[in-house]
Amino acid sequence: MSSIESAHSNQTGSSSSAGFSKAPLARTVASTQSEMTEIVLPNDTNTLGNLLGGRLMHFIDLTGAMAAYRHARTNVVTAAMDHIDFISPVHLGDLVTLRSSVNRAFSTSMEVGVKVWAENPRTGTMLHVASAYLVFVAIDNEGHRVRVPEATPQTPDEQRRYEGALRRREHRAAESDRRKAAQLATRAEEAAALES
Numbered sequence: 001m002s003s004i005e006s007a008h009s010n011q012t013g014s015s016s017s018a019g020f021s022k023a024p025l026a027r028t029v030a031s032t033q034s035e036m037t038e039i040v041l042p043n044d045t046n047t048l049g050n051l052l053g054g055r056l057m058h059f060i061d062l063t064g065a066m067a068a069y070r071h072a073r074t075n076v077v078t079a080a081m082d083h084i085d086f087i088s089p090v091h092l093g094d095l096v097t098l099r100s101s102v103n104r105a106f107s108t109s110m111e112v113g114v115k116v117w118a119e120n121p122r123t124g125t126m127l128h129v130a131s132a133y134l135v136f137v138a139i140d141n142e143g144h145r146v147r148v149p150e151a152t153p154q155t156p157d158e159q160r161r162y163e164g165a166l167r168r169r170e171h172r173a174a175e176s177d178r179r180k181a182a183q184l185a186t187r188a189e190e191a192a193a194l195e196s
């Protein structure tokens with residue numbers, strides 16, 4: 001596992017880094033790359049013989065966690081999984097290959113991208129069937145959040161994902177604020193309805 005010795009700089013200006021004094025090293029995105037292949041068995045399928053969406057999400061979560069774990073070198077928990085499109089069905093007997101890497105590290109969180117292909121082992125045809133972005137948070141053995149190293153992009157694709165990760169983080173934060181405001185408005189309406 002390669003690592004680059006440079007001080008961690010907070011790339012987002014997030015205040016959540018307060019209290020985390022340790023400045024870890026940076027690591028390359030390539031050093032986080034992870035891969036998993038599974039065969040689709042009857043227990044993984046629905047009544048049409050296609051891979052269950054929930055089972056695929058489980059594989060995505062696991063492969064994403066592997067990249068985050070390699071980057072953080074400590075426990076990681078899933079904080080969020082973004083919207084997933086299941087582009088094509090995956091059939092019984094197909095080989096499902098998932099590849100993941102850390103797109104960008106923030107203070108204690110990391111965005112990981114996971115891409116999924118299905119291979120028909122009889123024909124050798126590979127089809128891109130799903131992609132997802134997940135956020136993992138690094139946690140020590142006492143359950144406290146810990147700072148993670150910076151993830152250094154080195155190729156044009158890694159740079160593109162690195163920049164996209166910041167936009168998606170801002171989008172997630174805006175969505176979270178919108179949901180909280182909607183919940184507050186609903187509670188206020190319910191309270192007003194009870195009073196009237």
Ligand SMILES: CC(C)(COP(=O)(O)OP(=O)(O)OC[C@H]1O[C@@H](n2cnc3c(N)ncnc32)[C@H](O)[C@@H]1OP(=O)(O)O)[C@@H](O)C(=O)NCCC(=O)NCCS
Pocket residue numbers: 014016017077078079080106107108109110135137145172
């Ligand atoms: C994820 C978790 C550790 C966040 O803890 P928290 O005290 O709410 O922390 P904060 O709100 O201060 O956020 C901490 C970091 O997580 C990120 N984060 C928290 N919730 C997030 C979400 N829903 N989506 C994306 N990022 C999120 C923040 O952006 C922040 O990142 P940064 O340190 O890099 O700036 C906590 O909510 C948790 O333990 N959740 C359960 C995780 C779990 O059990 N997952 C298994 C699957 S159910």
